[in-house]
Amino acid sequence: MTQYETVIGLEVHAELKTRSKIFCDSTTEFGGDPNTHVCPVCLGLPGVLPVVNKTVVEYAIRAALALNCRVASFSKFDRKNYYYPDMPKNYQISQYDLPIAEHGYLNIEVKGEVRKIGITRLHMEEDTGKLVHQGNITTTPFSLVDYNRAGVPLIEIVSDPDMRSPEEAYEYLNKLKAIILYTGVSDCKMEEGSLRCDANISVRPAGSQEFGTKTEIKNMNSFKALQKALTYEAERQIKVLKEGGRIIQETRTWDDEQGITLPMRSKEYAHDYRYLPDPDLVSMVIDREWVEEIKRSLPELPDDRKERYVREYGLPVYDAMVLTNTRELADYFEDCVAVYPNAKTVSNWVMGDLSRLLNASVVGIINCPIKPEQLGALLQLIEKGTISGKIAKTVFEEMFATGKAAETIVKEKGLVQISDEGAITAIVEEVIAKNQKSVDDYRAGKERALSFLVGQVMKASKGKANPELVNRLFKERL
């Protein structure tokens, strides 16, 4: 039976975080009453002239450098012509044959294997307006248009067809998002539409060098949707081929509720965009010195930071990867390590208890009620033996709920660990006297009986007995 290989390429749009639009000084602020964030330029009124926002070019170069792209020395804007009311001009200003950057790549890791995914190009363009429908979308004869988003700057990043599974596509998008977030040029919120992803996907017999006929998948509004849609589409295509059919090159939309892709429109017409250089915008000759300056201002990027965590902190690769996925989490980790230098312990707390509470409460790391220095102080209390590791978990949850310092909570609740040998000896001896069977079991070689006995002491001391001391006292007596 023929085995099939999936081939995937992604087209990702990211909205840039500038104050004003790409070709006019209207605000890019999200929301606003319909058609209030507009001016004659973004409404496409006759006679107006667009002028490029310099920050858009700077941000595009910034993202391009972070993605290892070659920045063009000469670039221009083109008109992409199509009749659709989401653009009042009947064309969208984009870049066609001379994009701002090309030939980049990023590395992903899937199942322990590093794969290099090529980036074909990165270009700048304007976002479109939004169409809304009253009542039933299929029966209403009208669309209503809000041009507030028309002219908001976007970068489009087109990958090479280098991905071989939906998991790789997922990892690529995740890595791309992480890198762009590090550069600070976009906030990459898929739910709010500031990060959008379309996919080109085809299948071919394993070992074949030629590409199969591809379909383009749109309307995947989350990372999960991307993975589900691509998994479905690959299976659909393989089924068609196995039944002797052929794949039609078309655009399909992902229906999240039904969990299927559906054909959208005929590609022949949709893609006759008749690009032409925009005569209203003059060419850009990109100054090398400017590019170098932007390069110098880039922060340490996720891959470099990950490697440094392994090298400098001796962390496992997995920890390093999770911690460096966002700049904020990595900063938090480093601020904590500055107070409490045992990196692996900090990593365990940040990836474990802290992430769990953050996820459960939908608070971002930026607004985390426990500041990194406070977590460091808590870990010091454990190390000094002031509280046990078990009590620390309780203190930690209290810190998260109240924002109070660990020391304050320990004092208020009387949680200081009992390390007084005399006091604990009394409890240990009482436990030995009351649990003769476990004592005999332990003496007969059952190690587990000891944990039961220790547990009894912890219970009697309300978790405050120093566990190491308890263990030692038992061993001395049994």
Add this chain to the structure above:
Amino acid sequence: MITEKDVDHVALLARLELTGEDKEMFTRQLNDILEHFQSLQRLDTEKVQPTAHVLPLKNIYREDRVGEHIPRDDALANCPDRVDNYFKVPKIV
């Protein structure tokens, strides 16, 4: 050479409805125009750089500052039909 089929295609892209007479006329006229510009093909452009723009200008940028928006009723003033504060247009599928 422009055929009537090309005219159909361009008309569709421009959302124009053409009669048979229109099509015949435009096919003829478009061919005349193309023929006229064929004269450009006689020029030797071997050593000429491709041009993206006719003006000797480059790198015209504006700073990233927010300016005035136009009042909403002005924005919608030329709109043939509106619903609340939206432009109302025929639905295109």
